Amino acid sequence: MSPVETPLKPEADDATLVSGVGLLIFRLARASAWRLGRSLTDSGLRWPEFAVLHHLDAEGPIAQRELALALRIQPSNLVALLDHLQERGLLARAPDPADRRRHRVELTVGGRRAVKRAREATRRAEGEMLGPLSAEERRQFRALLVRLTAHTCDRGAAGRGGRC
Amino acid sequence: MSPVETPLKPEADDATLVSGVGLLIFRLARASAWRLGRSLTDSGLRWPEFAVLHHLDAEGPIAQRELALALRIQPSNLVALLDHLQERGLLARAPDPADRRRHRVELTVGGRRAVKRAREATRRAEGEMLGPLSAEERRQFRALLVRLTAHTCDRGAAGRGGRC
DNA sequence: TATTGTTATACTCTATAACTATA
DNA sequence: TATAGTTATAGAGTATAACAATA
Numbered sequence: 001m002s003p004v005e006t007p008l009k010p011e012a013d014d015a016t017l018v019s020g021v022g023l024l025i026f027r028l029a030r031a032s033a034w035r036l037g038r039s040l041t042d043s044g045l046r047w048p049e050f051a052v053l054h055h056l057d058a059e060g061p062i063a064q065r066e067l068a069l070a071l072r073i074q075p076s077n078l079v080a081l082l083d084h085l086q087e088r089g090l091l092a093r094a095p096d097p098a099d100r101r102r103h104r105v106e107l108t109v110g111g112r113r114a115v116k117r118a119r120e121a122t123r124r125a126e127g128e129m130l131g132p133l134s135a136e137e138r139r140q141f142r143a144l145l146v147r148l149t150a151h152t153c154d155r156g157a158a159g160r161g162g163r164c
Numbered sequence: 165m166s167p168v169e170t171p172l173k174p175e176a177d178d179a180t181l182v183s184g185v186g187l188l189i190f191r192l193a194r195a196s197a198w199r200l201g202r203s204l205t206d207s208g209l210r211w212p213e214f215a216v217l218h219h220l221d222a223e224g225p226i227a228q229r230e231l232a233l234a235l236r237i238q239p240s241n242l243v244a245l246l247d248h249l250q251e252r253g254l255l256a257r258a259p260d261p262a263d264r265r266r267h268r269v270e271l272t273v274g275g276r277r278a279v280k281r282a283r284e285a286t287r288r289a290e291g292e293m294l295g296p297l298s299a300e301e302r303r304q305f306r307a308l309l310v311r312l313t314a315h316t317c318d319r320g321a322a323g324r325g326g327r328c
Numbered sequence: 329t330a331t332t333g334t335t336a337t338a339c340t341c342t343a344t345a346a347c348t349a350t351a
Numbered sequence: 352t353a354t355a356g357t358t359a360t361a362g363a364g365t366a367t368a369a370c371a372a373t374a
Contacts, residue, residue: 021290021302022200023215024309029193030236030365031313033340036186048341051187065355072194074343079357101350101355126185132311138185141308145188147296148305149195194342212364229332238366243334265332265373 032129039125043118048073049085050122053107053115056091061106063096090114196293203289207282212237213249214286217271217279220255225270227260254278 036047045053051071056062059070064082068075082105085091090111096102107115130138200211209217215235220226223234228246232239246269249255254275260266271279294302 021306022196022286024313025193025196027313029189032186032189142185144305149188149191
C-alpha cells in the first residue's frame with residue numbers, strides 16, 4: 001500500500017469494530033419490546049411482569065429483595081408490579097415467619113398457567129425476531145447474550161455490590 | 165435412553181434455545197443504557213441525541229422525515245430533540261428550497277467536533293461492556309446485531325412500510 | 329387531498345428519597 | 352442501627368391525535 005493512497009473502504013480496526021454496538025443494542029431492544037409487547041397483550045402482561053413470572057417459574061419462591069436484585073429492578077418499582085400480578089391472582093406474597101420483614105413471593109397455580117401461555121406467545125415473537133439468523137447463529141447469539149448479561153453493570157449492580 | 169427416565173438436564177430443543185432471548189436483550193439494553201449514558205454525561209448528550217449526531221455525521225444532511233425513519237424515532241418526538249441540539253449549536257435546520265415543507269438537517273462544525281468526542285467516550289464504554297468477549301466474538305456479535313436490526317419491525321416500520 | 333413538521337398529551341419504564349415495621 | 356418493603360415523585364423514552372404550512 002502506498003502511503004499517499006487511502007483505501008476507499010478501510011478495514012475496520014478493533015476500536016471501530018465495536019463502535020456503534022450500543023446504538024445497535026438499543027434499536028434491537030426497541031424492536032424486541034414492540035414484538036414481545038404485542039405478543040403479550042393477549043395475556044394482559046407487560047414485559048417486566050412477564051420477566052417476574054418467568055423468573056419465579058424458573059427459580060421458585062424468593063424474597064422480594066432477591067427478586068429485585070436478580071431482575072435488576074428497583075425494589076420500589078417492584079411493589080406496584082407485584083401488586084398488579086397479585087390482584088390478578090398470579091402470585092402470592094407472604095411474610096417469612098423467620099424474618100417477618102422479608103416477603104416470600106410465590107407463583108400460584110394460575111400464575112404457572114399464565115406464564116406457560118405467555119411463554120408460548122413470546123417464543124413465536126422471538127422466533128420471528130431472530131428470523132434472519134440460522135439455527136446455529138441463533139444459538140451463538142443467545143450464548144453471547146448470556147455471557148454479556150451474566151455480570152452486567154447497571155444502576156442496581158453499581159449501587160450495591162460495588163463490582164463496577 | 166429409557167422411556168421412563170427423564171434426563172435431569174434435558175438438551176434444549178430449537179424452541180427452548182431462543183426462549184428468553186427477548187428478556188436477555190432487555191437486560192443488555194438496560195446495562196448498555198447505563199454505561200453509554202454515563203459515558204455521554206461529559207458531552208451533555210443523551211443517547212437518542214447521540215444517535216442523531218452519529219447518523220448525521222455518517223450519512224450527511226437529511227430531511228427530518230428521513231432521519232426519523234432511519235432512526236425509528238417518531239417525527240413528533242424528534243422535534244424537541246433537534247431543538248435541543250440546535251440550541252446548543254450542534255446542528256442547523258433549514259427549509260429545502262425545492263420543497264419548503266421539508267427541513268434539511270445538517271451538522272455544524274461544532275456538531276462534528278462534539279460527535280467525535282462523544283464517540284470516543286462511547287467506544288470506551290462499549291469496550292467495557294463487551295469485556296467478556298474475545299475480539300473475534302465481538303466481531304461476531306456486532307455482525308449478528310447488524311443483521312438483526314437491518315429490517316427491524318417496530319412500531320414505526322409497521323405503521324408505514326407495511327413489511328410486518 | 330396528501331405530506332412535513334409541530335404541539336399537546338398520555339403511557340411505560342426507571343431512579344431517588346423518605347417513610348414503616350421489623351430486626 | 353440496619354434491613355425489607357413501601358410510598359411518593361420525578362424524569363427519560365415512546366406513542367397517538369390534531370393542527371399549520373406547504374405541495
